[in-house]
Amino acid sequence: MTELVSRPRGGPGAERMRNEIMAAWMGRRWRTVGVVAACLAAYGATASAAATIESLPLAAAYGSGVHSYFAGDYQRAYDELSQAIEGGTIDPRAWYYRGLTALKLGRTDEAEADFSAGASREAEGTGAWPVAKSLERVQGCDRLKLERHRTRARVAQIQEDRRRGQLRYLDVERAKPDVLRSRRPIVDRRVDEANPFEGRAEDVPAPAANDSPQPGWKPRTEEMPEPAAEPAPASDDPFAPSANSRQDARDELRASSRENVAEQTDGRLEREATEFENTLEQRDAQQEFEAAR
Known part of the structure; x- marks a missing residue:
C-alpha cells in the first residue's frame, strides 16, 4: 500500500491498477448480462411453448393432410383435414x-x-394466413372454382362493411336535430299550500293622479265601434307545420337520398x-374445352 501511494499518479503501477479494476468490472458486467439473457431466453421459450402447444396438433393434422393431397392419397387427406377442422382450427386453408x-x-x-366457409373466414380477417403462397401449386379448373368463392x-365483406358504415352515419345524422334543437327548460313549480296565490302575478303599479293622457287619446263611449282586429300573420296558422316538423322532413329527405346512393353503389x-364471375x-369453360380437345 505504501508503495502504491508513493508512486506518482501517472506511473506504470497506477496504469496497471486501473486496467485490473476495469477488467474486473467488465467481467462482472458481462456475467450479469449473460444471466439476464439466459433468464429471458428461458422465459421466452416457455411462453412460446405454452402458446403453441394447443395449436401444434391442429397444425400437424393440417400439414399432413396437405402432404397427402399432393401425394394423391385423397381419402387420407380428407380425413386428416376434417380432423383439423373438427379440432377447432381457424385457418381457412384447411377448408x-x-x-x-x-x-x-x-x-x-x-x-x-x-x-x-373458408372464403368467409378469410374475408373476416381472423388471422394473417399466407393463403396465396399455400395455393401456388394448385392451378387449373380447381383453382378457378376456389378463386370464384x-x-x-x-x-360481400366490402358491402357489409359499407352498409354498417352507412348505418352508423345515418344514426349520427338522425341524432343531430335532437341534440341541436333548442328546448325550453322544464321548471318544477311547486305551489305553496299555505298561500297558493303567491307568485302567480306581478304587481302592476297604478297610474299616478297627475299622469297626463297621451296626445290624441279619447275616452271610450258606447257609440264608438270596437276596433277591427288585425289579421294574424302567416306564421300563426295553427295548421301550418312547425319548424321541428320541417326539420324532420328535411332530415328524412336527406336520409332517403343517402339510402338511394347506397343502393346504387x-x-x-x-x-x-x-x-367477374362470368369472366371466370x-x-x-375455355380451359375445359382445350383440355377435352
Whole structure:
C-alpha cells in the first residue's frame, strides 16, 4: 500500500491498477448480462411453448393432410383435414384443401360448401394466413372454382362493411336535430299550500293622479265601434307545420337520398361481381374445352 501511494499518479503501477479494476468490472458486467439473457431466453421459450402447444396438433393434422393431397392419397387427406377442422382450427386453408380434396373424390357439393366457409373466414380477417403462397401449386379448373368463392366473399365483406358504415352515419345524422334543437327548460313549480296565490302575478303599479293622457287619446263611449282586429300573420296558422316538423322532413329527405346512393353503389358492386364471375366461367369453360380437345 505504501508503495502504491508513493508512486506518482501517472506511473506504470497506477496504469496497471486501473486496467485490473476495469477488467474486473467488465467481467462482472458481462456475467450479469449473460444471466439476464439466459433468464429471458428461458422465459421466452416457455411462453412460446405454452402458446403453441394447443395449436401444434391442429397444425400437424393440417400439414399432413396437405402432404397427402399432393401425394394423391385423397381419402387420407380428407380425413386428416376434417380432423383439423373438427379440432377447432381457424385457418381457412384447411377448408380450401378439404374442398380441393372433395373435388378429387367427386363430392362437388361438399367442395362448394368448404370453399364458401373458408372464403368467409378469410374475408373476416381472423388471422394473417399466407393463403396465396399455400395455393401456388394448385392451378387449373380447381383453382378457378376456389378463386370464384374468394372473390364473392371479398365483395360481400366490402358491402357489409359499407352498409354498417352507412348505418352508423345515418344514426349520427338522425341524432343531430335532437341534440341541436333548442328546448325550453322544464321548471318544477311547486305551489305553496299555505298561500297558493303567491307568485302567480306581478304587481302592476297604478297610474299616478297627475299622469297626463297621451296626445290624441279619447275616452271610450258606447257609440264608438270596437276596433277591427288585425289579421294574424302567416306564421300563426295553427295548421301550418312547425319548424321541428320541417326539420324532420328535411332530415328524412336527406336520409332517403343517402339510402338511394347506397343502393346504387351496392347494385354497381353486384354487377361488377357478376361480370367477374362470368369472366371466370368463360375462362373455365375455355380451359375445359382445350383440355377435352
